[in-house]
Amino acid sequence: MIEYAVFFFFAAVAVVFATVVVIHRNPVVGALSLVASFFSLAVMYVLLEAPFLAALQVIVYAGAIMVLFLFVIMLLNLQHQHEPATRPIQQFLGYTSAAAFGVGLIYYLTKYAVLQSPTTPFVAGAREIGVALFESYIFPFEAVSILLLAAIVGALLLSARAGKGPAQASVTAQVDARAEHLP
Amino acid sequence: MLTADNVLGVVKILIIVGALLNVTPIMVWVERRGSALIQDRVGPNRVGPFGLLQSFADALKFILKEDVVPAQANKWLYTLAPMFGLLPALTTMAVIPWGRAFPLHNVRVAGHTFFEQPYLFDPIVTDANVGILVIFALASLGVYGLATAGWASANKYSLFGGIRASAQMISYELSLTLAAVAALMVAGSLRLTDVVHAQTGYFVLFGAVKIPAWNCFSPAMWLSMIVFIVAAFAETNRLPFDFAEAEAELVAGYHTEYSSMKFALFFMAEYMAMAAMSALIATLFFGGWDIPYWNEPATWWASLLTMGMFLMKVIAMLLVFVWVRWTIPRLKYDILMKIGWKVFLPMAILNIILVAWFIARRWI
Numbered sequence: 001m002i003e004y005a006v007f008f009f010f011a012a013v014a015v016v017f018a019t020v021v022v023i024h025r026n027p028v029v030g031a032l033s034l035v036a037s038f039f040s041l042a043v044m045y046v047l048l049e050a051p052f053l054a055a056l057q058v059i060v061y062a063g064a065i066m067v068l069f070l071f072v073i074m075l076l077n078l079q080h081q082h083e084p085a086t087r088p089i090q091q092f093l094g095y096t097s098a099a100a101f102g103v104g105l106i107y108y109l110t111k112y113a114v115l116q117s118p119t120t121p122f123v124a125g126a127r128e129i130g131v132a133l134f135e136s137y138i139f140p141f142e143a144v145s146i147l148l149l150a151a152i153v154g155a156l157l158l159s160a161r162a163g164k165g166p167a168q169a170s171v172t173a174q175v176d177a178r179a180e181h182l183p
Numbered sequence: 184m185l186t187a188d189n190v191l192g193v194v195k196i197l198i199i200v201g202a203l204l205n206v207t208p209i210m211v212w213v214e215r216r217g218s219a220l221i222q223d224r225v226g227p228n229r230v231g232p233f234g235l236l237q238s239f240a241d242a243l244k245f246i247l248k249e250d251v252v253p254a255q256a257n258k259w260l261y262t263l264a265p266m267f268g269l270l271p272a273l274t275t276m277a278v279i280p281w282g283r284a285f286p287l288h289n290v291r292v293a294g295h296t297f298f299e300q301p302y303l304f305d306p307i308v309t310d311a312n313v314g315i316l317v318i319f320a321l322a323s324l325g326v327y328g329l330a331t332a333g334w335a336s337a338n339k340y341s342l343f344g345g346i347r348a349s350a351q352m353i354s355y356e357l358s359l360t361l362a363a364v365a366a367l368m369v370a371g372s373l374r375l376t377d378v379v380h381a382q383t384g385y386f387v388l389f390g391a392v393k394i395p396a397w398n399c400f401s402p403a404m405w406l407s408m409i410v411f412i413v414a415a416f417a418e419t420n421r422l423p424f425d426f427a428e429a430e431a432e433l434v435a436g437y438h439t440e441y442s443s444m445k446f447a448l449f450f451m452a453e454y455m456a457m458a459a460m461s462a463l464i465a466t467l468f469f470g471g472w473d474i475p476y477w478n479e480p481a482t483w484w485a486s487l488l489t490m491g492m493f494l495m496k497v498i499a500m501l502l503v504f505v506w507v508r509w510t511i512p513r514l515k516y517d518i519l520m521k522i523g524w525k526v527f528l529p530m531a532i533l534n535i536i537l538v539a540w541f542i543a544r545r546w547i
């Protein structure tokens with residue numbers, strides 16, 4: 001009984017906050033709503049008896065990735081808290097693609113999803129996932145690691161100024177650059 | 184639904200929440216008197232004996248103060264931010280064991296006999312098999328309170344505090360997690376009760392000297408213990424890592440615009456997070472509730488003694504937090520980032536390799 005109450009409460013929370021992410025103007029509110037949505041998803045994992053996945057969901061998505069998102073939004077969006085109004089075509093495209101994706105998802109779920117619990121217990125503990133990652137899926141796992149490493153190196157390279165190493169301006173250079181813009 | 188599990192579960196939750204709510208007033212007094220002791224001052228000594236009631240006066244002051252919301256602030260997030268900050272601090276203790284389990288059998292209360300079937304009372308709110316991951320998950324959510332408060336206040340200094348807090352907590356979370364991995368490898372489990380049980384034995388030196396098998400006494404753990412404790416200071420935003428506040432640079436950082444009970448909530452969150460972190464350090468490295476050189480019998484009084492032992496370890500760690508705050512000055516922000524990524528992270532990874540080697544050689 002209590003599982004149903006928890007499920008429907010957090011399902012509602014997840015859907016409402018996911019909607020807020022799409023329709024709210026303010027990017028910070030959007031990011032925080034996404035955190036709430038991710039957290040509700042983690043509760044779903046707990047209800048599915050996969051607490052390990054739930055903890056990883058919160059640590060990786062809600063805890064690490066979204067903090068970085070929020071960090072970047074807060075860093076870049078200092079002057080104007082509200083995004084300037086976009087062109088109508090952009091709004092139209094954004095809303096229709098979100099709606100189309102939602103409708104497609106509901107169609108797929110109602111048509112193909114298996115809406116009953118599995119007969120055998122679903123095991124997704126730390127050990128099982130670790131064994132799967134390092135035995136069955138060792139190649140994709142390593143490939144993803146190398147891909148991420150390449151992305152990091154690429155980001156470093158892009159942020160570096162031509163021929164001057166990583167982007168590290170000295171304090172005096174920053175102050176001089178700032179002084180040029182002063183009246 | 185009135186089963187022993189449910190009733191005792193509520194009792195455990197009340198014990199933990201009650202203890203955590205009392206941490207703040209006591210620790211505020213300890214901090215103020217401790218800082219006075221370290222700085223050769225008297226400290227608060229007017230309200231009650233030794234100024235013990237000072238915290239109650241402070242609480243009354245917080246409640247009676249005007250609750251100001253800045254005109255430019257985002258009202259919703261400004262109000263929610265202190266709650267974001269408090270929730271992780273309150274819930275972390277749920278997966279930390281605070282005593283040895285003992286059986287309840289035929290307990291007589293007011294003429295009624297309870298527990299005719301023996302029932303094992305485990306002093307932990309929920310013994311999740313991913314215990315420590317729950318703690319890290321909640322700790323990683325703690326940053327939203329600070330970041331949201333900084334952003335929603337519509338104040339430049341607050342925003343700087345929030346941004347600094349998010350960058351700092353992301354950086355030190357990695358070291359914190361990797362340092363804890365060493366202790367988990369020895370226990371072979373993510374469950375914190377297993378971590379404590381793995382530390383209840385003894386190391387025997389030269390076939391004669393018995394040392395408690397606490398992780399802090401094992402040479403393989405020293406590196407990770409240092410990294411974990413330093414990262415714990417950074418995660419709880421305490422000096423020498425309190426860049427989110429940094430009153431010399433940012434007025435009061437993320438809570439510059441907060442007043443009244445909302446400010447008090449941040450205050451409470453800081454001390455509760457400190458207490459939870461101290462409990463985690465005691466569990467991972469100092470044997471949890473284990474009393475050295477005593478094979479605790481499975482009785483209620485021995486269990487009470489183990490709870491007292493756990494409490495003593497937590498208090499000792501809290502005193503270290505206070506001691507360090509008033510001894511070591513704040514670092515520079517670039518140094519914080521540099522040592523976080525270039526010193527503590529490699530140290531934590533090296534230590535994992537070291538522990539793996541020790542385990543492979545069956546030394547621990």
